[in-house]
Amino acid sequence: MTGAITRDNAQQKVSGYLTSVLDDLDSTWTPWFRELGWGDPAPGRVLVEAGDTYRSGCEDADGAIVVASDTPNAFFCGVDKARDGAGTRVEGSVILPVEAFVGIWTGTFLVEGPLDSIGGFQGEFTAATVVAHEYGHAVVDRILRAGRLSDSRGPRGENSELIADCLAGNWAATVLRRDELSATDIVQAVTLIQKIGDPQPGQGHGTSAQRIAAISRGFFGGSVSGGGQGQPIGCLAEYWPEEFG
Numbered sequence: 695m696t697g698a699i700t701r702d703n704a705q706q707k708v709s710g711y712l713t714s715v716l717d718d719l720d721s722t723w724t725p726w727f728r729e730l731g732w733g734d735p736a737p738g739r740v741l742v743e744a745g746d747t748y749r750s751g752c753e754d755a756d757g758a759i760v761v762a763s764d765t766p767n768a769f770f771c772g773v774d775k776a777r778d779g780a781g782t783r784v785e786g787s788v789i790l791p792v793e794a795f796v797g798i799w800t801g802t803f804l805v806e807g808p809l810d811s812i813g814g815f816q817g818e819f820t821a822a823t824v825v826a827h828e829y830g831h832a833v834v835d836r837i838l839r840a841g842r843l844s845d846s847r848g849p850r851g852e853n854s855e856l857i858a859d860c861l862a863g864n865w866a867a868t869v870l871r872r873d874e875l876s877a878t879d880i881v882q883a884v885t886l887i888q889k890i891g892d893p894q895p896g897q898g899h900g901t902s903a904q905r906i907a908a909i910s911r912g913f914f915g916g917s918v919s920g921g922g923q924g925q926p927i928g929c930l931a932e933y934w935p936e937e938f939g
Contacts, residue, residue: 735832737832740774740790752772768789768824786832863912891904
């Protein structure tokens with residue numbers, strides 16, 4: 695895709711790559727939303743560069759989320775306002791810490807946190823899979839807004855994360871169709887999902903097996919052996935049955 699990175703070009707190259715992935719996600723999801731009359735899916739974009747911090751309007755168990763450039767996680771926050779790829783300020787934004795993505799790309803990301811111990815392999819598509827997952831949360835947010843539904847009517851429990859994996863798989867299938875995805879890229883994505891799965895069910899994100907099944911459903915459809923490309927409606931029906939089952 696964009697070639698090797700070095701110590702000197704890492705920040706610029708990874709920032710550019712993250713922007714290109716977001717552009718591609720916008721171009722993938724926008725026609726589907728427009729066909730259904732659901733408006734524009736594009737979220738705001740917050741790339742936290744080296745030395746910067748970003749204070750989100752969302753909170754976790756410890757209070758307000760403050761993201762540094764090396765924070766070991768990426769986020770979607772439905773109340774944060776930022777400019778989308780077209781420069782329009784919108785509510786609901788993807789937050790990406792650039793230095794953390796440098797570590798993901800180079801296989802040196804070994805800090806503690808939700809992405810703990812994913813080092814030992816490297817590659818652009820590993821980073822892209824994380825971005826596509828967060829964009830999946832944006833897709834759900836935009837569907838809720840289009841239907842004027844409250845957050846309480848969104849996917850429940852672990853399905854709120856598994857649907858984002860599944861939607862990331864939908865996008866990855868479009869990359870494959872354009873002959874821009876290799877077998878190595880696919881292995882990277884599956885390895886990532888396997889590494890960051892919860893040890894046991896019921897812990898919020900899904901086990902490794904559940905997460906691999908979700909991204910596979912998004913990529914292949916109902917089953918790996920079935921062939922073909924997964925469609926968004928399959929993800930919605932499986933992981934949001936209260937509204938689409």
